[in-house]
Amino acid sequence: MSLVLTTASVHDRDKIAYWRDAVGRTLGPTAVAPRGDGPFSGRITTDRLGCLQVSTMEADAKRVSRTPELIARSSGAYTVVGIQVSGTATLVQDGRRAEVGEGDLVVYDTTRPYSFDYPDRFSTHVFQVPRRVLGVPGADLRRITGTAIGPADGLGVVLLPFLRTLATSAHAYSPVVGAKLADSVIDLLGTLVAERTRQVPTDTDATRALLVRRVRSHIDRNLGDPDLSPEDIAKTHRISVRYLHRLFEGEGITVARFVQQRRLEECARELARRGRTTPTVSAVAQRWGFVSPSHFSRTFRAAYGLSPREWRSLRTVEDSVHGVAEGGDGPRRGVPPVADLPAADHQ
Template sequence: MSLVWTTDAVPEGERLTYWRDALSRALVPMTVTARGDGPFSGRISSGRLGCLWISTVEADPQRASRTPAQIARAASDCVAVGVQTAGTATLLQDGRHARVGEGDLVVYDTSRPYALDYPGRFSTRVLHMPRRAVGLPEEDLRRVTGTALAGTEGAGALLVSFLTGLAASLPTCSPAVATRLAASVVDLFGTLVDERTTADAPAPADPHHPLVPRIRDHIDRHLADPGLSPASVAAAHHISVRYLHRLFEEEGVTVARLIRRLRLERCARDLTRRDPAAPTVSAVAQRWGFANPAHFSRVFRAAYGRSPRDWVRHGTVG
């Protein structure tokens, strides 16, 4: 279902108050100051896509800021991506100033203060992703929040195109389709962050470093632990997550995706057993660290082209 807020029928003297309330409902509570002397106008349309929230905002010049007091009163642990579809903007967060032109993206964290300055009439598409759904190390997220990213190449171009299409199709998405599309958006964002952090990274560490086999052994021994993650692996070896990723750059896969791939391989192997006493699909998923059955089914199908139950029925090996 889509929700729409518009100042069209609001008396001129009450429009800014109405607009602040609309932004709080559609996005997060913010302080808004109009730029200009004329009557203010704006429109927001929003809708849910699985665990994500997508909004299109069109309005007159303004400055919107989220203060520590507002964060304390209404916490929001989300990562936001803004796609500038018309006009320009400046994002301020963590001491960074990101200037955004039409077609660019900005990334910011709603749990920390920020400000968005729009000097002219503008339109932007805003995606809010719960931090738990993003699943990226805090260190990597901090490298992209408060920055502008090109929306014309690589994963940025794909994300811009995808969000443009999704905003138009939100009202017609079934819950099942919305969940799958949301997972695709999160994966695209993860790829975008990977691109940015890799481009900013120093020279790769030695892939033959003695830590690499020790880390691989650690991952193999802890696959059943749902808490296994790049952060936990790095902490166990007294290194930063950043250095962990550098060690594995020549593997052609991030550590998080390596963990998921190895877990899926163990699950696929166990699901081929013909023994009548073989564990259920859910039990196999839990055995190898997948706490959420729906998530397991989704990533398994993406990797092997069929659902876990179809895999069992066909007795596929490999």
């Protein structure tokens, strides 16, 4: 079901404040400066397809910027693809300036400062992909940010119609189909980066990179399954366990440890959330694939230096003190990386 945020029923004097909060919740902390003196009008519709967030934004003229200070308040790192549906925009990032017309595509990175200027009312599709699943080196990604790609420009011939159709129909797909479509977007975006940077990997390199991305996406979709194991993952992808381990040698982490790391990160995020209802620590652990509460507590402490209950208390206090509300699906405060984990045993 789509999430719709609109100024339509908001009092004129509150529209700007509402819109700033809506943009922050959807796209992460940004500074929004409307142009013009009249009542502001805006609408954002958002859907999820696996790890991909798809939004369509229609609004009056404005300027949007993301500063180092706002980036420091963010918990997630995303590669974003924007498609200009109507109106025009100017994107500035990494020292480049892109004039974006109707039908054009731009790529930008939420971990570095950028700004968008929309001189008139506009509509745009926004696709947010977590950087961790994209599998593209930051240096390569930086080479294509701040440039506009037209519908007749290289891979744009294929990518733009596909993304436009996906944006208008995202609400209609089942979770299983949505996850597969998200994988396709990730693959196409990786191909776009390779094309624009004029890199032509060997068939072996391309196949390996594609398979690693699919395995990582499969793991993310199935973290709650306690039976998720290297054997299960290899069987699903019709490869041997030995070959699966070889794939992850290049990732600097074993498959089992990667599964455990991702489970711990999701548990840490959920424990840090505030809400009307607070699930028990054991319920959170079970939701993310840990069978034994005692094993979960030991593993969590080894990774974060705190017990799950201590982590929850500390993060709740920090959240109350800072009063920061983030957009997207991450926690209100960042989750530090998991390091020096004990050996995983698939619990």
